Amino acid sequence: MIEKVCRDCYPDKEIRTSVRTSGYAWVDGKKVRPRVAKHPGPRCTTHWRDEVKRVKAVNHEKRVQGVYGLKEGEYAQLYLYQGGLCALCRRATGASRRLSVDHDHATGEVRGLLCRPCNTLLGHARDKLAFFRRCISYLTFPPCRAMREGWTEWFKDE
Numbered sequence: 169m170i171e172k173v174c175r176d177c178y179p180d181k182e183i184r185t186s187v188r189t190s191g192y193a194w195v196d197g198k199k200v201r202p203r204v205a206k207h208p209g210p211r212c213t214t215h216w217r218d219e220v221k222r223v224k225a226v227n228h229e230k231r232v233q234g235v236y237g238l239k240e241g242e243y244a245q246l247y248l249y250q251g252g253l254c255a256l257c258r259r260a261t262g263a264s265r266r267l268s269v270d271h272d273h274a275t276g277e278v279r280g281l282l283c284r285p286c287n288t289l290l291g292h293a294r295d296k297l298a299f300f301r302r303c304i305s306y307l308t309f310p311p312c313r314a315m316r317e318g319w320t321e322w323f324k325d326e
């Protein structure tokens with residue numbers, strides 16, 4: 169006798185009931201042991217994991233629509249449009265941690281999807297273009313070199 173049988177493994181309620189009392193089920197003419205639902209749902213471990221994933225995706229979709237005003241499915245569309253990568257580093261895929269929706273705090277315009285470090289970098293730079301111009305100068309003509317070569321100033325913002 170089995171207490172709970174996974175509802176996703178056996179969507180048919182009648183089969184679930186028969187499985188619960190007999191301890192086995194016939195699937196495609198084969199006798200199989202039912203997957204016991206140990207987790208809330210009631211679902212087996214595999215289907216419970218799938219369900220958590222599904223609920224998370226639904227919640228994420230609702231959140232990006234509510235907070236950033238994205239239209240339905242637009243996050244996924246933008247993700248594909250960016251080739252499934254962070255728009256800036258082009259390394260992060262969002263597999264371990266979903267890419268963040270980056271927006272212009274002044275206008276509210278959604279700019280794109282970024283990984284956490286890139287989003288943090290933009291925030292640290294306060295969206296200032298001069299910061300990024302300095303980054304380029306820093307890498308191509310670093311201040312220490314400028315100093316040794318006798319330049320009075322390393323970088324001057326326009």
Ligand SMILES: [Zn+2]
Pocket residue numbers: 174175176177178203211212213214215216
């Ligand atoms: Zn299952």
Ligand SMILES: [Zn+2]
Pocket residue numbers: 254255256257258259260282283284285286287
């Ligand atoms: Zn990135």
